[in-house]
Amino acid sequence: MARLEALYPRSWAVPGDPGGLLLGHPESRVDAVLVALEVCAPVVASARARGAQLLLTHHPLLYQPLAAVREDRPLGELVAALIKGGIAHAACHTNLDVAPEGVNDYLARLLELEDAEVLQETGRDEWYKLTVFVPAGYEDRVRQALADDRVGVIGRYSHCAFASRGQGTYIPLEGAQPFRGERGTLSRVEESRLEMVAPASRLDAAVSRMKAVHPYEEPAYDLYPLANPGPSLGFGRVGKWPAAQPFARVVDRVKEVFGVKQVKIWGRPPESVERLALCSGSGGDLIATARQRGAQVYLTGEVRHHQATPGYPEGFAVLEVGHFASEAVFIPEWAGQLRRHFQESGLQVRVEAAQEEAPFSYL
Ligand SMILES: [Zn+2]
Known part of the structure; x- marks a missing residue:
């Protein structure tokens, strides 16, 4: 839990x-x-x-x-x-709907949307700086392990880290099993101070992973809360395809991804679609938001009749795949x-x- x-x-x-x-x-x-x-x-x-x-x-x-x-x-x-x-x-x-890698992120990934952003923000994950002291030569191993857990992701860049060299000291006490140095003697070790940003929701996993690959018995690390606004959290996602897709092909892809034989279409779809918004489950409340965010098609689980019917704007459609199908996947x-x-x-x-x-x- x-x-x-x-x-x-x-x-x-x-x-x-x-x-x-x-x-x-x-x-x-x-x-x-x-x-x-x-x-x-x-x-x-x-x-x-x-x-x-x-x-x-x-x-x-x-x-x-x-x-x-x-x-x-x-x-x-x-x-x-x-x-x-x-x-x-x-x-x-x-x-789970709003979480990174949660339901909506996964749907955007299944539909191969690029630059997917949160459709309606509900809050922010908080940024932390994770600073860990690593003996020289082990920086890549620790950096890679953290990056595998999506630590050090800034916008479209992953593996973002900064390392600075310095000298670490310690005296291993009774019962210690030091990686380097002798019990009771001051060790001076060439170490790197490796810094990466991590969202609060990843910290536990990131620290466990770092400890698992760090050669020291007791890795020294610090966590600092940052004032920078962290990654956006919220309902739905909006993104685009690199090239416009014929609407019919979008519908075929949606049927394939969600495993449904039929998709209900509200509105008057455009001939081709470049920008798509989506929201798992009951996403009828976000139809207007999807239009405002420039989506030509909005895919959701279910909408109520009067959520979908105010006006039938040209070149915009809502695709209803069913509440169950939109989440069971x-x-x-x-x-x-x-x-x-x-x-x-x-x-x-x-x-x-x-x-x-x-x-x-x-x-
Ligand atoms: Zn649901």
């Missing part, structure tokens, strides 16, 4: 949005996590069959205050099934990301993506 909080802080969620641990004991042991879009009977059964003690979803099961847990009612039945199965439930909802990706993050934190936890979700069908 601490690792999830570091990746998707609760403070990033919209006010009143439930999330975090919603059911279960915070000190129970977890060997396996099942990741799904939402809690439903087949997913709970799957969690039991797979021996998962935590069911992590994007949609929180307990969205409204619960007045009764009656097993003859659908919600109570699910709550009871989780408790009886010894399965805890946690959710990352709007904090992220679930296997999310499981993969979490597997990597947990592994990097030294957590021996199996992470699997649910395959059993099919909340509706067409006749």
Whole structure:
């Protein structure tokens, strides 16, 4: 839960949005996590069959205050099934929507948008300066490890770092296993002071990774909060393709990416599209924002009739792929990301993506 909080802080969620641990004991042991879009009977059964003690979803099961847990009612039945199965439930909802590498970033990546920016900013991740002292000759190894964790990314530049040489000193005390030097003797070592910027949400992972590759038993490092505004967080993304795409090809690509046979089109689409905005889930509120940001097409999960209908502007269209399709596509990706993050934190936890979700069908 601490690792999830570091990746998707609760403070990033919209006010009143439930999330975090919603059911279960915070000190129970977890060997396996099942990741799904939402809690439903087949997913709970799957969690039991797979021996998962935590069911992590994007949609929180307990969205409204619960007045009764009656097993003859659908919600109570699910709550009871989780408790009886010894399965805890946690959710990352709007904090996952806005997160770097979260649902919307992934959709922009799937559609190969370039220069994707946040469509509607909700806040900023905070910048920190991570400064680590590295023995001469080990700078590349530490820099690379941090860069692999997206530390030192400034705009379109990665691996941004500054290294300055100097002399470090230390006396290894009783019980120390020094990489260089003798116990009880002052060591003078040629070291580099390596500096990189890291967003707050990456700090835990970055420090663990740095420690894992640093040759010292006790790496010396400092974290400084910076006043520079950090990376933008928010709903939706807007970006462009290097060359305009025929609208028909955009629709084909959208169907392919989201695995849907049909896409609802609102408005009067342009013949070719260069700039596309998107928002996972219910993104009807951002139609006007998408137009203002110069998008010719706005793709979202679902819109309400009156959100889409004020006027039918020429050369602008809304593509509705379905709420479920717009988010379900992220679930296997999310499981993969979490597997990597947990592994990097030294957590021996199996992470699997649910395959059993099919909340509706067409006749
Ligand atoms: Zn949703």
